[in-house]
């Protein structure tokens with residue numbers, strides 16, 4: 001009997017905090033690409049962001065809580081543990097060495113697809129993994145969402161999922177304004193993550 005290669009997904013993010021669109025993306029990725037495993041990789045040092053991220057132990061803890069309900073999701077702290085800027089290229093190269101037989105699928109949102117050509121060694125990333133893009137609402141961070149496809153590479157695939165108008169930026173702003181009891185917060189955040197944010201007084 002022929003063995004099919006393992007299908008290993010990679011989904012990285014600041015996860016500051018992880019929200020329901022991240023969960024939706026993960027679930028659709030697993031279902032649509034028949035993934036055996038999806039590595040959820042919180043960014044260590046986000047060289048591409050001007051904002052200082054929340055301390056990594058908090059983001060890691062929230063990421064673990066958020067994805068606990070997804071059996072194929074494995075939270076992988078390698079970028080937090082690594083010194084220096086978090087480059088996806090390094091992560092993919094490490095995973096390829098660790099699992100040479102696996103087919104790698106990298107999942108990103110449309111905002112990152114639009115910025116993909118600024119990524120460190122982006123052309124080599126296309127050789128290491130199949131890049132799959134999830135749409136984001138046009139009025140949000142995924143502006144120019146339609147441009148990414150041909151702009152990056154014709155090999156880039158699309159993830160079919162409903163476009164969800166939620167962002168960590170908006171969630172942090174809501175908490176900072178003291179509107180964390182807003183019903184929207186329940187819709188945007190997994191309950192365990194919302195409790196964690198309240199318990200540790202994050203984003204005040």
Ligand SMILES: Nc1ncnc2c1ncn2[C@@H]1O[C@H](COP(=O)(O)OP(=O)(O)OP(=O)(O)O)[C@@H](O)[C@H]1O
Nearest residue numbers: 013014015021108109112134136164166167168169
């Ligand atoms: N609503 C969404 N729909 C589709 N993809 C999303 C959505 N929110 C985030 N993503 C994708 O998930 C990955 C991780 O995102 P990240 O943790 O930066 O969340 P974010 O909501 O974009 O955060 P921030 O507002 O702080 O920039 C990125 O590839 C991003 O494009």
Ligand SMILES: O=C(O)c1ccc[n+]([C@@H]2O[C@H](COP(=O)([O-])O)[C@@H](O)[C@H]2O)c1
Nearest residue numbers: 012013014043048086087088089119120
């Ligand atoms: O490797 C890069 O140069 C690079 C540049 C921008 C973003 N990324 C990765 O893309 C993922 C999503 O980024 P973000 O900012 O939307 O959370 C996360 O894993 C980042 O480390 C990676």
